Amino acid sequence: MQNKTPLFTKLVEHASRNPIQFHIPAHKKGFGMPSEFSEFIGPNALSIDLINIAPLDDLHSPKGIIKEAQELAAQAFGADHTFFSVQGTSGAIMTMIMSVVGPGEKILVPRNAHKSIMAAIILSGAHPVFMHPEVDSNIGIMHGISVDTVRVTLDAHPDAKGVLLINPTYFGISCDLKSIVELSHQRGVPVIVDEAHGVLFQFHEQLPLSAMQAGADMAATSVHKLGGSMTQSSVLNVREGFVSPAHVQAVLSMLHTTSTSYLLLASLDVARKNMAVHGHELIDKVIRLAQGARRTINEEIPGMYCFGEEILQTSATFAHDPLKLNITVKELGVTGWEIEKILRTDFNIEVEMSDLYNILCIVTFGDTEETVEALLDALRQIAARFQLQEKQELPEVRIPSMPLLAVSPRDAFYNKRTEVVPLREAAGRIMAESVMVYPPGIPIIMPGEVITQDNIEYILENVKAGLPVQGPDDPNIEWIKVLK
Numbered sequence: 315m316q317n318k319t320p321l322f323t324k325l326v327e328h329a330s331r332n333p334i335q336f337h338i339p340a341h342k343k344g345f346g347m348p349s350e351f352s353e354f355i356g357p358n359a360l361s362i363d364l365i366n367i368a369p370l371d372d373l374h375s376p377k378g379i380i381k382e383a384q385e386l387a388a389q390a391f392g393a394d395h396t397f398f399s400v401q402g403t404s405g406a407i408m409t410m411i412m413s414v415v416g417p418g419e420k421i422l423v424p425r426n427a428h429k430s431i432m433a434a435i436i437l438s439g440a441h442p443v444f445m446h447p448e449v450d451s452n453i454g455i456m457h458g459i460s461v462d463t464v465r466v467t468l469d470a471h472p473d474a475k476g477v478l479l480i481n482p483t484y485f486g487i488s489c490d491l492k493s494i495v496e497l498s499h500q501r502g503v504p505v506i507v508d509e510a511h512g513v514l515f516q517f518h519e520q521l522p523l524s525a526m527q528a529g530a531d532m533a534a535t536s537v538h539k540l541g542g543s544m545t546q547s548s549v550l551n552v553r554e555g556f557v558s559p560a561h562v563q564a565v566l567s568m569l570h571t572t573s574t575s576y577l578l579l580a581s582l583d584v585a586r587k588n589m590a591v592h593g594h595e596l597i598d599k600v601i602r603l604a605q606g607a608r609r610t611i612n613e614e615i616p617g618m619y620c621f622g623e624e625i626l627q628t629s630a631t632f633a634h635d636p637l638k639l640n641i642t643v644k645e646l647g648v649t650g651w652e653i654e655k656i657l658r659t660d661f662n663i664e665v666e667m668s669d670l671y672n673i674l675c676i677v678t679f680g681d682t683e684e685t686v687e688a689l690l691d692a693l694r695q696i697a698a699r700f701q702l703q704e705k706q707e708l709p710e711v712r713i714p715s716m717p718l719l720a721v722s723p724r725d726a727f728y729n730k731r732t733e734v735v736p737l738r739e740a741a742g743r744i745m746a747e748s749v750m751v752y753p754p755g756i757p758i759i760m761p762g763e764v765i766t767q768d769n770i771e772y773i774l775e776n777v778k779a780g781l782p783v784q785g786p787d788d789p790n791i792e793w794i795k796v797l798k
């Protein structure tokens with residue numbers, strides 16, 4: 315069954331009949347657009363850039379080929395239901411949160427959550443109860459949430475309507491999701507999972523457990539990030555019991571464009587087939603490539619460190635995705651951002667992201683020995699350019715402190731009584747907007763939180779280093795909006 319691609323196959327069949335189109339999109343197979351674009355994109359892609367006419371089903375009320383494709387995906391992901399999203403994992407995450415919590419209801423959330431989670435909290439009016447992730451002050455990143463943290467937080471908030479977890483973090487660290495699911499279910503609370511970086515977990519036993527394998531109720535799982543579908547396409551996996559699939563469909567529909575891209579939907583269908591049929595073998599190869607690279611970096615490249623399973627010590631750092639190569643460069647006395655720029659200008663290599671201390675590279679089905687060797691070769695040359703820093707000169711690793719939530723994020727965001735003040739003088743004020751570095755898109759401060767001096771210094775340090783700080787109305791991040 316998993317060999318079938320009902321959606322993609324039907325689209326190709328439809329396009330090959332070459333119907334005369336009197337429906338949107340106006341470009342009509344590419345003829346109604348400038349040739350500089352249509353010739354570059356190619357006629358095949360444009361011939362299936364279609365819309366929800368009757369033979370092609372409708373994502374908002376699937377009964378035909380989309381329904382079939384979603385059912386095959388559910389089977390592959392071990393879910394009871396799978397919903398396709400063409401609004402990224404952000405759209406799937408917002409659907410998931412707004413399906414379980416409403417205004418004033420509590421949801422437990424790790425503080426190092428993606429901005430889409432914070433957006434859903436503002437839109438839903440839910441009250442976030444933030445859980446502190448484990449902090450790694452050696453590498454300068456945040457990990458998962460421990461089982462104890464969830465237990466203590468549920469004890470303090472027995473009226474919570476949901477627990478949200480990240481599986482895994484951007485950097486590839488998973489918490490003990492299965493134990494947390496068991497604990498939350500004993501209390502009657504559903505567990506929903508941001509699985510933006512975990513799409514392959516279902517398909518290989520050497521990777522951490524997927525959210526569905528761990529028994530979670532919903533997971534927003536990014537097929538486009540690591541599973542090979544087109545950018546912006548994602549899935550929402552649902553297990554029946556604590557949540558109603560019909561309600562999830564209704565919320566998904568509220569948050570989705572009515573003009574769903576069939577290119578994106580078709581790419582989900584084909585990526586699912588690839589992962590289900592060939593995933594294990596492909597992941598075997600990619601794990602070998604990534605682990606080889608990790609060994610080379612750690613054994614042969616001075617001043618660089620790529621963490622692996624050795625950092626797994628607690629229930630907050632319980633499992634590791636080896637396909638993420640997070641390379642810590644602080645011993646070279648440069649920022650990750652500078653290394654990112656050198657890789658771009660001198661080696662024509664683009665990384666996934668960087669921060670003050672690290673660069674993050676992902677290894678996927680699209681890699682070969684050659685691409686990985688090109689990266690290693692560049693890293694060797696870069697390391698040779700920089701002197702190793704004396705231990706006492708190593709930069710102090712700074713991680714933003716967790717601000718206190720004084721007002722609900724929704725109340726702060728919609729509050730009309732705001733003013734703009736210089737960032738440098740904002741300590742003690744309550745934020746009315748967000749500040750984050752993107753990627754990874756985790757707010758350093760969000761609406762409703764009390765700004766600390768430490769937050770201000772962290773933001774200034776990131777701005778000074780040239781990192782992509784964003785969020786406030788002022789793009790220069792000199793002024794920020796606070797409550798009066």
Ligand SMILES: Cc1ncc(COP(=O)(O)O)c(C=O)c1O
Pocket residue numbers: 401402403404405407428430480483484508510511536546548753754755
């Ligand atoms: C942890 C995490 N969650 C959610 C998202 C949102 O995914 P998307 O970009 O597909 O909307 C991202 C994207 O960077 C992410 O890193």
